[in-house]
Amino acid sequence: MKYHFSDKFGPEQVIEVEDKKIGLKGVLVIDNTKLGPGKGGIRMTPTVNTEEVFRLARTMTLKTALAGIPFGGAKSGIIASHEDIKNKEMKKILIQAFSKALRDVVPKKYIAAPDVNTAEEEMKWFAEANGNWNSCTGKPADYCEGKKCGLPHELGSTGFGVAYSTLVAIKHKGLHVKKTTIAIEGFGNVGTFAAKHLSEFGAKIVAVSDSKGVIYNEDGLNYKKLMEAKEKTGSVTNYKPGKVLENKELFELKVDVLIPGALPDVITKNNVNNIKAKIIVEAANIPTTDELESMLHRHGILVVPDFVANAGGVISSYCEYMGYTPKKMFKIVQDKITKNTKLVLDRAMEEGIKPRDAALKIAEERIMRKNR
Numbered sequence: 001m002k003y004h005f006s007d008k009f010g011p012e013q014v015i016e017v018e019d020k021k022i023g024l025k026g027v028l029v030i031d032n033t034k035l036g037p038g039k040g041g042i043r044m045t046p047t048v049n050t051e052e053v054f055r056l057a058r059t060m061t062l063k064t065a066l067a068g069i070p071f072g073g074a075k076s077g078i079i080a081s082h083e084d085i086k087n088k089e090m091k092k093i094l095i096q097a098f099s100k101a102l103r104d105v106v107p108k109k110y111i112a113a114p115d116v117n118t119a120e121e122e123m124k125w126f127a128e129a130n131g132n133w134n135s136c137t138g139k140p141a142d143y144c145e146g147k148k149c150g151l152p153h154e155l156g157s158t159g160f161g162v163a164y165s166t167l168v169a170i171k172h173k174g175l176h177v178k179k180t181t182i183a184i185e186g187f188g189n190v191g192t193f194a195a196k197h198l199s200e201f202g203a204k205i206v207a208v209s210d211s212k213g214v215i216y217n218e219d220g221l222n223y224k225k226l227m228e229a230k231e232k233t234g235s236v237t238n239y240k241p242g243k244v245l246e247n248k249e250l251f252e253l254k255v256d257v258l259i260p261g262a263l264p265d266v267i268t269k270n271n272v273n274n275i276k277a278k279i280i281v282e283a284a285n286i287p288t289t290d291e292l293e294s295m296l297h298r299h300g301i302l303v304v305p306d307f308v309a310n311a312g313g314v315i316s317s318y319c320e321y322m323g324y325t326p327k328k329m330f331k332i333v334q335d336k337i338t339k340n341t342k343l344v345l346d347r348a349m350e351e352g353i354k355p356r357d358a359a360l361k362i363a364e365e366r367i368m369r370k371n372r
Contacts, residue, residue, distance in 0.1 A: 009061060009367065010073075011054055012038075013109070017101045023084070026098050028076040030109055031057035034367050037107060038074025039064055039314060041115025041138075042098070042122070044085055048077035056115075059285065060314070063307040065363040066340055069318040074110045076102075085117050095122050096129035103130060112136035113317055120152040137317035141326075148323035151316050155326055159193025159261075161312020161337040162283040166194070166257060167201060168341040169279050169304050172349075178202035181218075181255040183277070185209050185247075186262025187236050190283050190310070192227065194259060199223040203257075207250055213237045214245040216253065251275060260287035267292055275301065282306035290356065297354040305356040307363075308344050312337055 010031035017026040027050050030038040040060040043053070053075045061073025078098055084090045095118070102110065112126055113136060123139045130136075139150030151157070170177050180203045184191045187210045195205050204220040212235035215221065221239065229239040237244045251258065251267065252274040260266050261283035267275070272292050280296065281304045282288075288296075296303050312333045319329035348358035 009058070009364075011057065013105070014050065014054075015102065015105065016050075017098060019097055019101070022093055022097055024078070024094050024097050024101075026076065026078040026094075026101075027053050028102060028105070028110060029053045029057040029074060030105065031073040031075075032061040032367065033072040033074075033109055035065055035072050036070035037072060038110045039071035039113065039137075039317060040073060040075035040110075041113040042095070042118045042126070043075070043077045043115040044080050044091075044094075044117040044122075045077070046079065046081055048079055053077045056285075059307055061367070062360065062363040063311050063314055065366045066308060066344075066359055067311045067315050067318075067336055068340065068366075069315060069336075071111070071314070071318060075115075076110070076112065080117075091122070092125050095125045099126045099129035099135065106130055107132055107135045111317075111321065113314075114138040114153055120150065120154065123150070123152075134321060137320040139320070146323075148320075151320035151324075151326060151329055153189060153313055153316070155316070155329075156189065156193030156196075157316035157329065157333050158310050158313040159190045159195075159283070160197055160330060161315065161333050162190060162194040162259065162261070162281060162309050163197035163201065164334050164337045165304055165309040165341045166198060166203075166259065166279075166281045168338055169281055169302055169345065170203075170257065172342070172345045173279055173302055175256060175278070180204065180257060181206045182257040182259065183207035183216075183250050183253050183255045184259045184261055184283075185250055185266060185287075186260075186284065187226070187230060188262060191259070191261040192230075194261060194283060195226065196223050206255060207245075207253055208236050209247050209250050209262075210236050214247055214250045215239045215242040216245050216250075217242040253277075257281060260284050263287070265289070267296075272296065275299075277301065280304070281309050283310050285310070293356055294354060302345070303355055304341060304345070305359050308341055308355070308359050309337075311340070 013030040057075035064071040133145040258277035267288035
């Protein structure tokens with residue numbers, strides 16, 4: 001079947017799943033498997049739809065190709081009410097029914113992973129229902145088959161990769177990491193680990209945000225104290241000393257590096273001209289549009305695209321699939337993120353194009369080369 005969003009890369013297969021008895025409605029989009037089985041998480045929200053899942057699957061096709069791992073791109077979604085998502089037993093029923101319905105293609109053509117409202121426990125449920133340990137990644141660390149154990153995203157592989165991608169961008173821009181100031185939007189799984197590792201590199205984290213607001217101190221924020229404030233009070237805004245700002249103010253701070261690490265579409269037509277950072281590293285998916293990225297590029301701001309910077313999670317997934325230890329996983333993430341960020345930024349500079357266009361070219365070349 002042809003879809004209005006189909007092209008030369010895919011999608012190869014769209015599978016809709018429904019079980020009226022338990023209220024299950026879900027969709028799997030297998031976009032492209034030229035480089036290997038499609039890899040992508042299970043998104044569980046009240047509004048997820050086929051086109052949204054396709055867009056995410058296409059991002060995975062490009063991300064895995066650029067990361068240089070033997071996976072293709074896919075994504076899945078389960079439509080569930082907020083009540084069902086919060087109800088652990090109902091959530092387990094939906095996840096496991098979805099897994100059983102996909103046995104014909106999992107893990108041969110699709111390997112699942114965590115995404116919105118799914119994490120390591122949900123991956124354990126999925127694997128148990130599927131009957132194959134390799135049916136998904138992001139499983140709990142104590143969930144093992146022989147010597148192969150889960151590598152949950154809670155280990156921080158994505159934020160770790162973002163830190164190394166940022167390090168490459170800093171050097172590419174001719175800056176010194178120990179003289180670099182950084183603002184990070186979001187202090188969840190990605191933002192906390194990015195802050196931790198960048199602090200260890202010697203960079204000065206001057207602002208971080210969460211849902212309650214922004215904490216800013218031009219002299220720098222201490223990572224351990226930030227974590228204490230977040231864990232004890234529920235928000236980084238209770239860190240002291242520092243000035244509390246509104247979330248939108250973070251994007252207009254005078255810093256060297258801005259890392260959007262939480263929400264989509266945070267760089268908008270309203271704030272794009274007020275951004276003072278020299279570098280933007282997209283830790284979150286689609287923090288802005290292609291059009292606005294082009295504008296930032298024209299302003300001389302170096303933008304490291306999301307599917308380059310945040311590929312640490314999918315590289316970790318590959319390592320789990322192969323049965324590697326956390327230590328080996330982190331080494332592979334470091335090497336691949338460093339190499340691929342440098343490759344993209346160097347090509348962008350050589351061809352006079354923005355980094356996203358360079359990254360797309362590299363990813364597409366790898367897919368088409370395999371297709372011949």
